[in-house]
Amino acid sequence: MEELLVLLAAFMAGLLGALIGIGGGVILVPTFTLLLGMDVKVAAATSLASLVATSAISSSAYLRRGLVNLRLAVLLEMVTILGSITGASLALIAPSWLIELMLGVALAYATAAVVFKALRAELPRRVEGLVEHSYYDEALNASISYTCRRLKLTAALSFLAGMLSGMLGIGGGVLKVPILDLVAGLPLKAAVATSSYMIGITASAGSTVYVFKGLIRPYLVALSITGIVLGAKLGTRIMVRLRSKVLRVLLATVLAYYSYRMIIRGLRDYGL
Amino acid sequence: MREAIANTLYMGVLVGLAILWLGLALGSSSLSYVGVLTVVLTPPAALVLAAVHLAREGYVLYSVIALIEVAVIASSLIVGLLSP
Numbered sequence: 077m078e079e080l081l082v083l084l085a086a087f088m089a090g091l092l093g094a095l096i097g098i099g100g101g102v103i104l105v106p107t108f109t110l111l112l113g114m115d116v117k118v119a120a121a122t123s124l125a126s127l128v129a130t131s132a133i134s135s136s137a138y139l140r141r142g143l144v145n146l147r148l149a150v151l152l153e154m155v156t157i158l159g160s161i162t163g164a165s166l167a168l169i170a171p172s173w174l175i176e177l178m179l180g181v182a183l184a185y186a187t188a189a190v191v192f193k194a195l196r197a198e199l200p201r202r203v204e205g206l207v208e209h210s211y212y213d214e215a216l217n218a219s220i221s222y223t224c225r226r227l228k229l230t231a232a233l234s235f236l237a238g239m240l241s242g243m244l245g246i247g248g249g250v251l252k253v254p255i256l257d258l259v260a261g262l263p264l265k266a267a268v269a270t271s272s273y274m275i276g277i278t279a280s281a282g283s284t285v286y287v288f289k290g291l292i293r294p295y296l297v298a299l300s301i302t303g304i305v306l307g308a309k310l311g312t313r314i315m316v317r318l319r320s321k322v323l324r325v326l327l328a329t330v331l332a333y334y335s336y337r338m339i340i341r342g343l344r345d346y347g348l
Numbered sequence: 349m350r351e352a353i354a355n356t357l358y359m360g361v362l363v364g365l366a367i368l369w370l371g372l373a374l375g376s377s378s379l380s381y382v383g384v385l386t387v388v389l390t391p392p393a394a395l396v397l398a399a400v401h402l403a404r405e406g407y408v409l410y411s412v413i414a415l416i417e418v419a420v421i422a423s424s425l426i427v428g429l430l431s432p
Contacts, residue, residue: 125388129361132390136358139350146350146398147407150414157420276357276391281421283388285428287381294380298368301387305361 079299081111086126086300090307093130094137095315096327097268098249099275100130102334104300114293121291125283126300130308131276135269137312142211143269145262148224151207152234153274156248157281159238166243175243176342183335186254190328211266214316225261233259241278249275250334253327264320264327349401353394360390392421 085107089100101123108119138144210221224230237251249271256267286292315323368383399414 125384128388128391129365132357132361132387132394136354139354139357142350146353146402147410150395150398150402150410150417154413154417157417277395277417277421280388280391281424284421284425285431287385287388288428288431292381292384294368294377294384295372297384297387298365298372298380301361301365301368305365 078112082107082296082299083303086303087307089126089300090130090133090304090309091311091314092307092330093127093249093272093275093304094134094308094311095268095318096249096323096330097134097253097271097275098330099127099279100304101127102250102330108296112296118291118293121283121286121289122293122296122300124279124286125292125297126304127279128276128283129301129304131272131274131279133305133308134312135273135276137309137316138269138272141269141316143266143316144273145207145209145224145266145270146273148207148209148256148260148262149270149273149277152231152252153277155231155234156238156241156252156274156278159235160241160248160278160281162235163239163241163243166239170243171345172243173342173345175240176338176345179240180335180338180340180342183250183254183331183338186251186258187328187331187335189258190254190324190331209266213263213265215319220263220266222261222263222266226259230255230260238278248278250331254331264323265315268315268323349397349404353397353401356394356397357390360393361387364388364390389421389425392418395421 085103089103092098092103093100104123104126105119108114108122109116135144207224207227208221210219213220233255234252237248237255240251241248252271252274253267256262256270257264262270283292364383364386366383367386368380371377371379371383395414395418399411399418402414403411
């Protein structure tokens with residue numbers, strides 16, 4: 077029964093990860109801790125190793141379709157890794173409730189912005205910028221060309237996203253997708269695909285340390301990856317056919333959930 | 349080249365998963381960990397190919413950045429291996 081639950085949770089994580097470019101740890105970690113009673117560190121380590129699979133399976137499909145902006149991913153991932161290292165160091169001195177509240181408010185803002193953008197035109201405007209890229213959108217039956225706007229601000233926010241990721245031990249996807257979509261001005265599908273690709277690199281860097289600490293449970297990883305592979309395969313097929321507005325609604329729902337959880341957690345840690 | 353990067357990502361996970369299940373079936377924890385490590389090291393392996401791809405397209409700076417990221421992951425692997 078427990079195996080079936082893990083497989084189901086992993087399938088959902090893979091599906092959601094492929095659809096909106098997040099890792100899926102939000103599904104796996106509670107499954108491991110609340111349903112299987114695992115220690116949170118073991119759960120996080122096992123989840124992180126499994127999330128590499130979500131990223132690899134999703135981004136392999138997106139790379140074939142030309143959705144991943146490799147140059148932008150490589151550039152921003154460098155900044156994210158540096159932010160993650162800084163965040164892990166700052167976590168020792170900064171009060172966690174303050175970080176959680178800040179993240180909660182930032183995610184609430186991102187939710188509102190994603191919803192607001194969903195109400196506007198779907199096709200991205202062609203604007204002057206850097207790291208130009210193009211891909212074929214199956215849902216729109218059109219070739220989409222775009223550039224990255226506000227690259228410096230995007231890089232700075234990616235550093236902050238990496239910092240929060242390192243401080244709170246959360247996956248970066250929930251922050252990366254809104255940054256790429258709202259700040260860099262990438263079409264949502266390109267943002268999801270590029271974020272998917274980046275998550276694998278971040279998760280890989282974190283997992284390598286855990287492997288040798290004995291915190292990863294191979295049997296659970298095997299079950300999780302099996303579920304993730306199936307979920308992500310289905311998710312990538314659905315994502316390329318969906319219209320961006322549907323993806324936005326899905327993304328906004330997950331962001332709102334994260335925001336609510338972070339604010340509640342922050343207030344609880346503060347003592348309220 | 350993008351196809352090669354995509355294939356590396358896809359096959360890396362599938363091969364790692366196969367080794368992982370084989371290790372579990374044979375009751376070999378070291379083989380299981382080899383499977384986990386194969387999965388975990390798939391993105392940096394693909395990143396090396398991405399660096400080559402970017403260099404071929406003339407984006408040498410991006411290629412160097414990609415290789416630095418691979419070095420960072422490799423160093424975290426070494427830290428994990430050496431730390432008690």
